Amino acid sequence: MHIVTPAITSYMTELLPQRHPVLLRMEERARENGFPIIGPLVGTWLSQLARLTGARRIMELGSGFGYSALWFADVLGSDAEIICTDGDADNRRYAEDAFSEVGVRPRITFHTGDALRLFADTPGDFDLIFCDIDKHEYPDAYRAAFPRLRAGGVLVFDNALWSGRMLEGDESADTRGVEEVNRLAFGDAACHASHVPIRDGLLVCTARGE
Ligand SMILES: C[S@@+](CC[C@H](N)C(=O)[O-])C[C@H]1O[C@@H](n2cnc3c(N)ncnc32)[C@H](O)[C@@H]1O
Numbered sequence: 001m002h003i004v005t006p007a008i009t010s011y012m013t014e015l016l017p018q019r020h021p022v023l024l025r026m027e028e029r030a031r032e033n034g035f036p037i038i039g040p041l042v043g044t045w046l047s048q049l050a051r052l053t054g055a056r057r058i059m060e061l062g063s064g065f066g067y068s069a070l071w072f073a074d075v076l077g078s079d080a081e082i083i084c085t086d087g088d089a090d091n092r093r094y095a096e097d098a099f100s101e102v103g104v105r106p107r108i109t110f111h112t113g114d115a116l117r118l119f120a121d122t123p124g125d126f127d128l129i130f131c132d133i134d135k136h137e138y139p140d141a142y143r144a145a146f147p148r149l150r151a152g153g154v155l156v157f158d159n160a161l162w163s164g165r166m167l168e169g170d171e172s173a174d175t176r177g178v179e180e181v182n183r184l185a186f187g188d189a190a191c192h193a194s195h196v197p198i199r200d201g202l203l204v205c206t207a208r209g210e
Pocket of ligand 1 (some may be wrong): 061063116133
């Protein structure tokens with residue numbers, strides 16, 4: 001099930017300005033390998049969100065080979081810090097080369113291992129936390145990440161509408177994880193939750209009362 005009709009997605013994508021050649025190369029790599037990345041529409045929106053919130057410290061759970069982190073790095077100044085996590089060391093190597101090529105390597109740290117464990121081991125709070133790990137882990141990620149937002153901070157989950165699988169009777173652990181994180185966020189009196197229905201949907205969480 002498409003969240004946005006393909007014709008509208010094409011229309012929106014064609015309006016985007018020219019992207020950095022490294023981003024384009026990564027998009028090609030993702031296409032060739034069937035690797036899921038956020039793509040340019042979500043990337044554009046996330047980088048705008050980082051700017052709007054004045055984010056200085058960003059945590060990414062599930063960085064893949066660095067595509068989504070580059071969208072953050074592109075708009076943040078040299079005083080910003082982005083911490084990437086991924087389970088695959090090959091992804092880290094590829095990402096670090098790409099960060100160097102774009103000239104943003106000094107502001108990005110990339111840790112390899114279990115993202116939630118690495119997050120627990122990283123001290124401090126964050127202006128923006130972006131979660132794109134395996135979907136069955138989303139509820140645990142919500143419980144771990146929401147309390148670690150700085151004042152005015154924002155927690156974002158990718159694939160929060162999950163191609164509508166939850167409406168099609170899919171009982172897989174990943175689909176249940178997406179359903180549960182949506183219920184958790186919208187049912188949490190401390191959380192102001194909303195969906196942004198671009199690509200596969202984003203769940204956006206901020207603390208109420210700020
Ligand atoms: C959807 S991809 C991330 C894509 C990336 N955010 C982007 O848009 O460029 C998910 C990545 O998270 C990693 N991953 C999934 N669950 C993880 C976990 N629990 N710990 C660490 N990495 C994980 C996978 O290896 C994969 O590289």
